[in-house]
Amino acid sequence: MENVGFIGLGIMGKPMALHLLKAGYTVSVLSSSKAADELAGAGALLFPTSRELAQTSGIVITMLPDSPEVEEVVTGPDGVLEGIQPGSLFIDMSTIAPATAVNLHRKLQQTQVEALDAPVSGGQVGAEAATLSIMVGGSAEAFERALPLFRAMGKNIVHIGAPGAGQTTKACNQMIVGMTIQAVGEAFALARKAGVDLEKMREVLLGGFAQSRILDLHGKRIIDKNFKPGFKIKLHQKDMNIALQTGQQYKVPLKGTSLVAEQMNTAVTQGHGELDHSALFLLIE
Amino acid sequence: MENVGFIGLGIMGKPMALHLLKAGYTVSVLSSSKAADELAGAGALLFPTSRELAQTSGIVITMLPDSPEVEEVVTGPDGVLEGIQPGSLFIDMSTIAPATAVNLHRKLQQTQVEALDAPVSGGQVGAEAATLSIMVGGSAEAFERALPLFRAMGKNIVHIGAPGAGQTTKACNQMIVGMTIQAVGEAFALARKAGVDLEKMREVLLGGFAQSRILDLHGKRIIDKNFKPGFKIKLHQKDMNIALQTGQQYKVPLKGTSLVAEQMNTAVTQGHGELDHSALFLLIE
DSSP states (O other): OOEEEEEOOSTTHHHHHHHHHHTTOEEEEETTSTTHHHHHHTTOEEESSHHHHHHTOSEEEEOOSSHHHHHHHHHSTTOHHHHOOTTOEEEEOSOOOHHHHHHHHHHHHTTTOEEEEOOEESHHHHHHHTOEEEEEESOHHHHHHHHHHHHHHEEEEEEEESTTHHHHHHHHHHHHHHHHHHHHHHHHHHHHHTTOOHHHHHHHHHTSTTOBHHHHHHHHHHHHTOOOOSSBHHHHHHHHHHHHHHHHHHTOOOHHHHHHHHHHHHHHHTTOTTSBGGGGGGGTO | OOEEEEEOOSTTHHHHHHHHHHTTOEEEEETTSTTHHHHHHTTOEEESSHHHHHHTOSEEEEOOSSHHHHHHHHHSTTOHHHHOOTTOEEEEOSOOOHHHHHHHHHHHHTTTOEEEEOOEESHHHHHHHTOEEEEEESOHHHHHHHHHHHHHHEEEEEEEESTTHHHHHHHHHHHHHHHHHHHHHHHHHHHHHTTOOHHHHHHHHHTSTTOBHHHHHHHHHHHHTOOOOSSBHHHHHHHHHHHHHHHHHHTOOOHHHHHHHHHHHHHHHTTOTTSBGGGGGGGTO
């Protein structure tokens, strides 16, 4: 089994790294990370820098908030690139811009390191239950090499295509989720003002073409006014911006995405950034 | 069993009326309607006017294109109101404005006639297979009286609430469907320009929060470029306008609905009005 370096032990990364330990992998983490003690207690090795961690890991995984953090960890001083050995595999599981993912693939290839972009969907619950959806871009060989690790962390694992294809798919996922929340929010706001029983409406709509997981789960949240995250609006906003940038890159008009991104901006401006993304409803009701 | 008058024998109304005949009801239709001969062949009685049809029917059903047609048939010369007997039941299964439905309820009540607004979802396929979703507004007694007829035409039958609640729910259904098509269309257009395999993307997204019946069925249509209706853009445009009017009535800001209604307007302007609503994709790709 390969030695795995895992960088980024937040609410997603920590349970993912723990699953790798449970599956029997030797896992190295940064001694500076908040969850380092907990991981060390579960058997992880500690290293002071990403460079040193990468030196002893056949596979390096990052799970970080955004593109700049990933770029810094990989290409910055004492970063992954300074330590990683030729023949190693780099897997970024963060949600970042597809263009940044493609650049990282290129940079790593210059040092004979293969890379995968492998963002996930399923949130904290999915990370803890090891049921994440994982959307993977990169070569088929690299995908095969990473598959046992992915299986320790997720369930619905698909090799989408070339470098960047995983991140593009994740961006598309976030676009659809955001717009569907807006759709359900507008419908529920209208129905409520018109005096319609929302639970009955949800029931009948779930039986027809309007059915979606968002109508089911986020519809329930709206009815219960339960906006505890879940997935925070401010994080979804970041993902919508990635989608809009990618739309500009490929010259695709994303009017709905743009509208919902702006709704998220308004929600954050009004102090709702920490609420679950279903709280977009609050701007409509 | 009650005598049923059925007005509106289009692609939806004709199979619905045939199902009522099959269930054993005496069904009366207008001799002027295109499908009159076919219905008469199946046992229906023919009447020259809505007035005469209503005179002999304990229950009168309308299934017409839009609000003006329903108003004309009910309140116009030789219309339902001139013939319908006190104690009868009027059921409008067309998709019309909730405000118009409420007005009709009121007018009919003045002649001791109860009314239901009972729009359907499921399209021609659902009408032919008697699997329509039926969303019903009106009194509980009227709903109970109509239930055996609804069961002959549909499957997912919910009494939503007061007069107009059925039409409001249908408007909400159409808003969600329209916006979800826009969402899936933007995602698929972006993914394709970025070189992502759409079938693989659809597969992985159906396993996560982006899952919807639209992603499943209309996603497949977009991949196959199969824009044969299904449900025509120009009909969906009418329903989005009903939603927007209702939003104005209740002072609910419907930004996403408005955007998609305008996309539908553009599609119709460009000559795509007769295509399936999944062809909104053509404006994005």
